[in-house]
Amino acid sequence: MTRGPREEGRVARQRYGLKGRWLALAALSGLLLASGMQARYDSTVDYFGDRNVFVSLPSGKTLKILSFGYRNLAADLLFIWSIQFYSTYHIANRFDFLERVYEAITDITPQYREPYIIGSLIMVHEAKDVPMALRLLEKGSRHNPAEWLFDHDAGFYSYKYLKDFPRAERYYNRAAAKPGAPEFIRRIKAHMVYLSDDPQTAARMYLDIYRNARSTLERDSAFNHLYQIKAEADLPQLKAKIAEYRQNFGRLPRALSELARAGLVREVPRDFAGNEYVYDPQTGTVTAQRIFRWKKR
Amino acid sequence: MKASIRGIAVNTFKESARNKMFYLLVFFGILFALSSKLVSFLTLGDTMKVLKDTGLAAINFFCVLIAVFTGINLVYKEIEKKTVFNILSKPVSRDDFIIGKFLGLALTMLTALGSMAVIFFAFVALSGGGLDLKIALYFFMLFLELLVIIAISLLFSAFTTPILSFIFTVSLYLIGQVMWTYNEFKDLLAISAWRTATRVLYYLLPNLDKFNIKNEVVTGAAIAPLSVLFASLYAAAYVLALLAITILIFRRREFQ
Numbered sequence: 281m282t283r284g285p286r287e288e289g290r291v292a293r294q295r296y297g298l299k300g301r302w303l304a305l306a307a308l309s310g311l312l313l314a315s316g317m318q319a320r321y322d323s324t325v326d327y328f329g330d331r332n333v334f335v336s337l338p339s340g341k342t343l344k345i346l347s348f349g350y351r352n353l354a355a356d357l358l359f360i361w362s363i364q365f366y367s368t369y370h371i372a373n374r375f376d377f378l379e380r381v382y383e384a385i386t387d388i389t390p391q392y393r394e395p396y397i398i399g400s401l402i403m404v405h406e407a408k409d410v411p412m413a414l415r416l417l418e419k420g421s422r423h424n425p426a427e428w429l430f431d432h433d434a435g436f437y438s439y440k441y442l443k444d445f446p447r448a449e450r451y452y453n454r455a456a457a458k459p460g461a462p463e464f465i466r467r468i469k470a471h472m473v474y475l476s477d478d479p480q481t482a483a484r485m486y487l488d489i490y491r492n493a494r495s496t497l498e499r500d501s502a503f504n505h506l507y508q509i510k511a512e513a514d515l516p517q518l519k520a521k522i523a524e525y526r527q528n529f530g531r532l533p534r535a536l537s538e539l540a541r542a543g544l545v546r547e548v549p550r551d552f553a554g555n556e557y558v559y560d561p562q563t564g565t566v567t568a569q570r571i572f573r574w575k576k577r
Numbered sequence: 578m579k580a581s582i583r584g585i586a587v588n589t590f591k592e593s594a595r596n597k598m599f600y601l602l603v604f605f606g607i608l609f610a611l612s613s614k615l616v617s618f619l620t621l622g623d624t625m626k627v628l629k630d631t632g633l634a635a636i637n638f639f640c641v642l643i644a645v646f647t648g649i650n651l652v653y654k655e656i657e658k659k660t661v662f663n664i665l666s667k668p669v670s671r672d673d674f675i676i677g678k679f680l681g682l683a684l685t686m687l688t689a690l691g692s693m694a695v696i697f698f699a700f701v702a703l704s705g706g707g708l709d710l711k712i713a714l715y716f717f718m719l720f721l722e723l724l725v726i727i728a729i730s731l732l733f734s735a736f737t738t739p740i741l742s743f744i745f746t747v748s749l750y751l752i753g754q755v756m757w758t759y760n761e762f763k764d765l766l767a768i769s770a771w772r773t774a775t776r777v778l779y780y781l782l783p784n785l786d787k788f789n790i791k792n793e794v795v796t797g798a799a800i801a802p803l804s805v806l807f808a809s810l811y812a813a814a815y816v817l818a819l820l821a822i823t824i825l826i827f828r829r830r831e832f833q
Contacts, residue, residue, distance in 0.1 A: 350637070
């Protein structure tokens with residue numbers, strides 16, 4: 281005959297009596313005590329405090345060994361963790377090991393592109409450490425010689441944040457030489473040369489781009505830069521000659537052609553489009569027809 | 578192929594295929610491979626790389642588990658259940674028995690890996706990764722690695738208990754994955770006798786890292802055809818050597 285649950289409970293109570301209840305009570309008390317202790321322990325430990333952010337991070341080589349053939353997975357997991365970690369803004373000292381973390385990831389899988397790009401972004405925009413980002417990108421470029429993106433990013437950071445135009449030019453130069461590099465890198469490279477106070481070389485580079493342009497955008501962009509460089513070279517000269525004319529003749533010239541007639545210039549320069557510069561005989565000011573967006577710095 | 582070897586191989590395959598653990602591990606292998614999609618959501622940039630990394634790692638891990646768990650019991654169970662007497666009383670030599678067991682297990686692994694591979698191929702294609710033929714090359718290399726692992730587990734299964742076989746096989750698997758580190762520290766050894774000893778070990782122990790082309794597959798890096806050829810020849814030679822040792826041990830084995 282089978283017993284019902286109630287009957288079974290009665291039999292169990294008879295068999296174990298108080299002993300079973302004490303055991304249940306002991307189990308419950310133990311659990312409650314353990315929970316209480318855990319809560320007390322938590323109140324003494326600052327999990328996100330300085331001390332506990334990093335207990336230790338093995339080197340990339342050690343992680344490579346410890347991943348036992350699953351190094352890509354190890355690098356992925358560390359990279360995903362780093363994204364979450366560096367997005368946790370309340371951890372004040374989260375950047376203490378930033379370089380070490382990305383060194384480790386890129387040591388495990390040097391061909392993994394994203395950690396170089398995202399890591400350098402975090403270094404520049406969050407940690408505000410551009411040299412650190414450049415070191416990471418240079419490592420990426422070393423390990424991936426066919427990839428232009430690392431040199432491009434390094435060039436941009438050098439230009440934008442360090443204002444180190446010759447250095448930016450070197451990076452863009454390297455990026456432009458790589459296979460598959462987009463055409464705009466040549467233009468940026470020329471712009472870096474221009475910003476490095478070498479307009480003559482920049483003009484030669486832009487002229488080369490202008491003559492060999494494969495798209496309207498490329499040609500127009502090169503044209504605009506050439507227009508600006510020429511105007512920046514011509515206008516100060518013209519202004520100086522106008523001042524000289526005024527000194528010699530006691531008045532401003534009525535037109536720019538008078539400068540040539542007076543023998544101050546052999547020929548009145550024209551802008552890159554072949555048009556005359558705009559001259560105001562009332563004020564003696566001379567300007568270019570076009571308005572530029574580019575700034576010297 | 579000899580009929581006796583074929584018979585043992587087919588029976589081994591059927592026996593493995595009847596094992597519930599086999600299906601369970603294949604199921605979890607596929608499940609983990611497909612769940613790589615979830616992991617890929619957490620990353621920035623190239624999600625397909627993370628999807629492939631995680632999926633291939635899951636398939637690799639579960640295939641190794643299948644190879645180890647099936648391999649370590651293969652011979653031991655026959656001896657323990659005394660079925661080996663029945664088999665060897667028929668016109669089946671001990672050599673044929675070992676070779677048949679190995680081939681049966683290789684067929685089992687091919688089935689497990691094949692089913693996971695087909696599903697993963699379709700999964701990558703549906704996730705926008707297209708038909709990546711490099712993954713097929715990866716599965717081929719993984720199969721070679723699995724052949725070495727089952728040969729190792731078969732060797733231990735021929736003379737020791739499943740628990741010890743498991744420990745030895747897994748240890749050799751882990752050592753095999755980090756054999757490349759030998760080249761990192763060989764110059765650090767000052768005593769020439771140590772250098773010689775480690776050099777001998779380097780060539781004796783399985784070097785499984787050469788089968789690992791996950792990185793090349795997911796990053797699109799070039800795979801040297803010669804390295805694939807050498808890895809294939811290495812697997813063939815190593816399996817041959819292990820099978821020979823297993824047969825030698827099994828020939829001398831006394832059954833009670």
